[in-house]
Every structure is written in structure tokens, then in C-alpha cells.
Amino acid sequence: MSAKDRNAITALWDFFCSLKLTIVTLILLAATSIIGTVIQQGRSPQEYLQEYSESTYRLFDTLGFFDMYHSWWFLALLGIFSINLIACSIKRFPVVWRTVRNPVLIADDSLFRTLSNMEEFLLKAPVAEVQGKLSTYVGQRFAAPVLSEKDGVVHLYAQKGAWARFGVYVTHLSILIIFIGAIVGSLWGYKAYVNIVEGTEATQVYPRGASEPIDLGFAVRCDAFSVSYYEGTGRPKEFKSLLTVKDGSQTIVEQRPVIVNDPLTYKGITFYQSSYGPAGDPTFNFRVKVRATGETVDITARQGERITLPGGGSFRVADFTEQFQNFGAAARLDVTPPAGAPRSFVVLKAFPEFDVQRGGEYIFSLLDYKQRFYTGLQVAKDPGVWIVWLGCALMVIGSMVAFFLSHRRIWIAIRPVGDKTGIKIGGSAHRNQPAFEIFFDEFKKNLKAELKV
């Protein structure tokens, strides 16, 4: 490798280790992310062409703005961000590891000089006695000290919370773990949906943006779907599907209520209540009275179906609504009497006697109706989700440690000065120095009292 190559590699390495790159990348990620919140994502070309001119559409499409969070340049930005994170950690971690594993046990004068709260004093007592008292004191008030001797000087070293230095690395690692979880999920998981009509079952689901359905390997039946409302209002309170899961001949769960915010999981595949709608035409129960004879019949009819009536007439349900001008459920009927012109009118379920006043040959009462529903379920399989949660937990723990705990160290040097003993003491915290100084001042004060300085 030539010197030039080596320079280029060093330059590249320094580039990826730099915190300036981190800040720039973070700001770029923040700024570009705005695009996808202003331009709707993942719509059809037709929808975009309604909103944008042809040339704007083509420009945005080329730049990947319609699915920007999966565009090559956004992923590249995330890639640079990850490399930055990894390179920075590789560069710094060994230093921190050494600081924690092989602490500086002996503080020389140059180290003491860097400690802002260093203090020196003399004692009228022999070294051995002072050393004993100090060890006990430091052990009781701070942490058990390590003793070492060099050139006739006794050194004490004590530390607390050394592992707090790893908080930042745990935080950074957690981000990579979340990325890994997201990648696992997108490679081996899927998001799909399925609509199941009440009383029927599904064995396949339909992934978003793909045409081929996915086989579940088991069957999900919707036994019933219902909507309930808050009393006296049209405000929905609960959407509920009763689901039964059958795997081969075995029934796994039976009529399990699945509501919004309470999904059903089987074999790593989760079903979420998501939408609903009417399935096919409703069926109606009518009571029809022939005015002339007083004869009464009960009739079950599906919407659109033409039914013959006693006396030669016929009718069909032309239209239906659950809410007609605040009168509740109403059906529009087309009636062809035995003689005369066909008629069209509305009957209300809430007023069964009302049709008498119309004065027709037949008197209709809508007794009841039944509308079958389908339930719309979101279906998700995500084997990466637990990796993501692990990453999230590490991120919270790691950043708490990084922010609120610190590695605190105290050095003491004890040397004979004539028949007296000279003491030098200093300490430091790797962060939140002001709080440490308050502790350390108190510590020194009590220490001097103990030694009767």
C-alpha cells in the first residue's frame, strides 16, 4: 500500500469517525424526513397526477419522493449514519475499556494538576497510621481503595460507577439493534389484510402491494361481527369480531372476541380489528296485509328480489338505509298491484302501523332486517419486533445511565515529609462535575475532621 493510499484510508476513517458528520447526518435526516410528511406516500400515479403536473410528478418519482423512506438516498443516509456510529464506537471503545479495566492507580503530579479540586495538607502522624485511617475512611464513605506504593509514596485509588461510561455505548448499540430488528421484520415478516364475511372462514391473506395471497396454514372463521354505540349517540364504542381459529382438525380458539386494541395471535401471526362493511344485500322480514280481504302473510325478502303477493300483486325492496332522516331503518319498496300503476314508497321499521294511512291495496310493516357484515382484519407477522423492543429497552436504560450516572474517581498520595506526613487528594467525575464537587468538598471536610488536621 502506498503512502498515498494509506492517507486516503486514514482520511476516510477520520471522516467516518467524526462527530461533525453525526450532526450533519442527523440534521439531514430531520430535514429530508419532512418531505414525506408533506407529499402523501404510497399513492397511485393517478392520484398524484390529480395533484401535481406531469413534469412535477416525473421529477418527484425520479427522486423517490412518493416512497421516500425506502428510497435509495434515504437508506444511504441511514447507512452513513450507521457506519458513523460503528466507526466512532470502534475508535473510542477500547480507550474507555482500558480506563475501566486498568485504572490509573498512581496519580503523579501532572494528573493531580488536572484535577480542579485537588488539595494538599500536612499531618503530625506517621505514614502507616494515616494510611490505615484513610483506607478505612475512603472505604466507608466512598468505595474500597486500591493501595500501591512507589518510591516510598503510598497511593490510594478508589472509584465508583465505572460502568456508567458504557451507557453511551449501550445507547448507540441500541440504535443498531433496532435497525437489525427492522431489517429482520422486513425480510421475514409481512403486513397483509383479509376481509371475512360473517359465518365464513379464510385461509389466505393479501399482502399490501403484492398480488399473490399468502397461505396462513390454518383457518380463521368470523362467527359474528358487531358495532356497539355509546348510549344515546351515534358515537361508536366498540367494533368486535368473534374469531375462531382451526388448525387442521383442531380448534385452537373458539369465538374469541377481537376488538380494536386487543388483537389475536396464533403461530406468530396477529389479527387486528381494522374495518368492517356490509356483505351482500340485507334480508328483510315483512308482514303484509291485503286490505280488501284482511289476509296477513309474513314474507322474507332479500333486497332486489321480486316477491309475489296474495291476490296477484308483487313487490321488491328497491333500496334500504339504516338511518332515514332520523327515523331509523327504512326500506323503499316498488309495489306492482294486481291492477293499476306500480308505486314506490318508503316504510319505516320504527312505525309499523304507518303504512295503513297510505291507503294502498297492501299494507306493509317492516318487522326486522338482517344485514350480514364482513370484518376487515389487518394481519401482521413480524419476527423482528422483539429485537426492536430489546433495542428500545437498551436505549432507555443506556441513555439514563449516560445522562444521570457518572464514573467518579479519587486519588490520594501519602508521603513522609520529615517527621510529618504529606497528603495530596483529588477527584474527578467523568460528567456532572458540579454535583461531584459538592460531594467531594463534604468528603474532604469530614476526612480532615477524622484525621484531626
Added chain:
Amino acid sequence: MLSSQLSNIVTIGYFISMVLFVVYLSTRSKSMALGGTILAYLGFLLQTVAIGLRWYESYQVLGADGRAPLSNLYESVVFFAWTILLIYIIIDLKYKQRAVGAFVIPFAFLAMAWAQLQLNDAIEPLVPALQSNWLTYHVITCFLGYAAFAVACGVSIMYLIKAGKEEKNASGSPIGGILAVFPSTRILDDLNYKSIMIGFPLLSLGIITGAAWANYAWGTYWSWDPKETWSLIVWFIYAAFLHARFTRGWVGKKAAWLSIIGFAATIFCYLGVNLILSGLHSYGG
């Protein structure tokens, strides 16, 4: 409702507190600062009662469907004001920098005034999508984070004013006027950092609880909807702020600007997304 009347009193309390703090800046009268502080603390206590009472009232109005008062725009704005006071009081107890009140209490006052005057304070039952305990965890963590950022923003504005004046007065003549009671730029910078240090893990928790809830309710912990994306944008900005401290050329004024931009993005995430952009989080609108 009684809780609503209490909230009106709280709003007035925050207003007077704010005025006293501003008078303190110009007169340097210690008793003004003390009065502002006492009113802020009393307002906070009263607001705590008001929020608890609204919770109780929700059971009177809705019976068994009562719920914590954290579920519509009115309730969230009121809660936001409460969290701002909470974080402010923590910082005040610890650092006793009275001038900060003049730049933080206004946020709480504006929130309360907007809520009381403009927003619909009817107690209504929850739509199915919001019936989850995750709602409570998510809202509490997010808003505590937002509140810490509000405090940081107030402090950053002070920092920029003070640093700007100091640069002009480089000759060394002592700074008079309202700046006399400002803490030093070093302390302001530290307060800014401390607030964001509180806010950042809370915002992270807020995003995580939101993701956990989305995963539980819809099966996707992240779908890049505008609200989620904006919370991530906010998170990126404050992450940049945290790293700016270790980077030459990025400390001081630039960091203060990052903090202010971060709070502007926070407010957009909270209100702008609902009022301007569309998305899943429709409850604010």
C-alpha cells in the same frame, strides 16, 4: 363544571406570575420574583386539583366509561401547561434562577389561555382506537418531554439575548438593564443542556410507547405517518444538539439555535401535524 372554573383561575394565576416575572426583569425587585414564583407554584397545585377533578367528573358524566383527562386537544393542551410547570419547578428548586420564569411561564399561560378560550372542553367518551392504557403512558411521557423542551427553549432564548449583548459589550462595561438579573451564559447553557437531558429520554420513551401501542393496535410499530415522522424529526434535532456539545464549532449559539428549532419542531409535531397535515393521529383535530 368546577374543574373548568378552576382552570380559569389557574390561567389568571399564570398570567399574573408571568407579569411579575417580567416586572422583575426590569425592576430587579426580589419581591416581584418571589411573588411570581409563589403564584406559579400555587397555580401548579390548583391545576393538579383541577385535572384530578376533571378525571372524577368524567366518571360522573360517562359512568363506567370515565377516563384519565388526556384524550382530546383541550385536555392535552391543559396537561401540556401542567407538565411545563412541573419541569419548571424541578429546575427552579434545583437551580433557583428566577429570571428563567419570565421565559417559561408564558408558554404555560399561552397554552392555558388557548385551551380555556378556544377549545372544546366537553367530556366525551373515547372512540375505540383510543381505548387503551398505552394512551396514558404515551401521552404522559411525550408531554413531559415536550415540557422539558419548552423550558430549554425559554432558556436558549435568554442565552441568545445575553450572548448577543455580551458580544456587543466586549469592551467590558458591565451589562445593565434587564440583563442584569439573567444568569451567566455558562449557567444558561448548562440549564439548556440539563432540560434537554430530562426531555430526551422522555421523548424516546414517548416514541417507544407510541410504537408499542401502534404495534399492539395495528400490527405495525412504525408506519411513517406524519405524526410519527415529526416526532422522529424532533428526536433527530435533539440528538444533534447532544452531540453538538462535544464538537468544536457547534457549542454556544449554534446549540442554542438547535434547541429553539427543536422546540419549534416539537410544537409542529404536536399541533401543526393535526391542524395542517393529515394522518392517523386525528384526535388532536
